[in-house]
Amino acid sequence: MKALIWHGKHDIRTETVEDPEIVNPRDAIIEVTATAICGSDLHLYDGVIPGMRAGDILGHEFMGRVVETGSKSNLRKGERVVVPFTISCGACFHCSITQYSACENSNPAEKQDLSATVYGHPMAGLFGYSHLTGGYSGGQAELVRVPFSDVGPIVIPDHIEDEEALFLSDILPTGWMAAENASIGPDDTVAVWGCGPVGLFAVQSALAMGAARVIAIDHYPHRLELARNLGAEVIDFHATDVREALMELSGGIGVDAVIDAVGMEAHGFAIDNMIDIAKQKVGIGYDRASALKQAILAVRPGGRVSVPGVYGGMSDKFPVGAVMEKGLEIRTGQTHVQRYLAPLLAMIEEGKLDTTFLISHRLPLDRGPEAYRNFHSKQNEWTKVVLRPGSESGEGGRAGAGAMPAAAERAQ
Known part of the structure; x- marks a missing residue:
């Protein structure tokens, strides 16, 4: 064969x-x-x-x-x-x-x-x-x-x-479980990092579960358009400061739930991500967790973090202090x-x-x-x-x- x-x-x-x-x-x-x-x-x-x-x-x-x-x-x-x-x-x-x-x-x-x-x-x-x-x-x-x-x-x-x-x-059950792990309620604002296939299905699933607003974050115009067609608001992270935009869209509180559908090969020019990219390229690191770090900092205190994105090893400079001090709930895993x-x-x-x-x-x-x-x-x-x-x-x-x-x- x-x-x-x-x-x-x-x-x-x-x-x-x-x-x-x-x-x-x-x-x-x-x-x-x-x-x-x-x-x-x-x-x-x-x-x-x-x-x-x-x-x-x-x-x-x-x-x-x-x-x-x-x-x-x-x-x-x-x-x-x-x-x-x-x-x-x-x-x-x-x-x-x-x-x-x-x-x-x-x-x-x-x-x-x-x-x-x-x-x-x-x-x-x-x-x-x-x-x-x-x-x-x-x-x-x-x-x-x-x-x-x-x-x-x-x-x-x-x-x-x-x-x-x-x-x-x-990818369909993965997107659905990602939204389920975010414990979405009818008044919730949910932010989804990544408009690849899993991210798009997470957007669709969150809306199907009754989220009041879903905000999709990416930098590829066509993928953002697909998310918009599903009913999401969109943020181009190359053109906008994501955390500032999410705070403004949430009335200064922060979004209720976040979904990291990016995983271990995040894009972006943040200094920590550039260091992770360099480590990954020379084989001394596995994960570029910039999207997950950004999601943890953007979600409101007491919020939920869902991680369908694949990670394989260790991540540097992980904001564990934010997880603890904000009282966040994190749910992840293979589907x-x-x-x-x-x-x-x-x-x-x-x-x-x-x-x-x-x-x-x-x-x-x-x-x-x-x-x-x-x-x-x-x-x-x-x-x-x-x-x-x-x-x-x-x-x-x-x-x-x-x-x-x-x-x-x-x-x-």
Whole structure:
């Protein structure tokens, strides 16, 4: 089969590799019909996530058709499924309380020491995201083995198009959990740092949860326009002092909740961020936490801080004093995807959530390396890339301004 293979920093290749096989009775083999490049994949592309090895198959946002099952899988051949990026056993303590991304059994025992040394406890297994998370092959491929297939995947009805359902694998539930972790109330003003895919879904989710105002912060004009189209007010951090603007917009109190959807590769010319950039480039630091620091300083006393953005190591000059003195609540973590699949699928079917508005490019899997380069370097234009294994030409390049989501087409 063909797959996108990591060979090092900024070195992604399309290669032919061995097809996956059933190795456990709970496994299933999925023929991938759609997969996407996630913003967190760019951390792998930039070489700032530890535990990657040359030859690893990338990708954790994917869906497809079941082509083979183990004897204990509850899936059937031919079913269309979306697969959560979190691999979860369904039986351990954390799975029993729906903390699926903290599963105790999905990271193979021989790899658990890698993440336990760094984070104090072993991480759960994730598709296509380093050997810290189990070294599982990802879904930017024609075929993928899905462990614990009786727990993770959700069957998609035929009337739902691939692109409507695909982002259930990660970024839609991640944006939703980010808003949920912010404990949004009907009178709240919420600020979201980053208008990438997760940030945009966090904006959409916060508004769906009843936030009075959502303020989106970025510097890419097109991404800010997408946020504005969702109903957010916007701040261009290159043109405006963010903290001053948020204080003015909140009547001098500070916003009620903040969401850091940027993570470990923040942009900006603040002195602490420039130092973090230099450390990251020479390999003596992992995280650029400028957005998170800014969010902590901007939220009101007693406010809530939600962090869906990915962080991998240590951060210098973290404002822990502000966290304590302001009495802030911080909630973060990898997304408990399985918890949200059914309710979010229902909201998609009911037309309450649009999951297609941010797709800018559709390409065949063979053009994956090109897609990575452009998604990395042209983030204003390349807001989200969907790759189609088996396609020779994709389904068009950039989605036009008049492109209509499939849900809207069906409604007419």
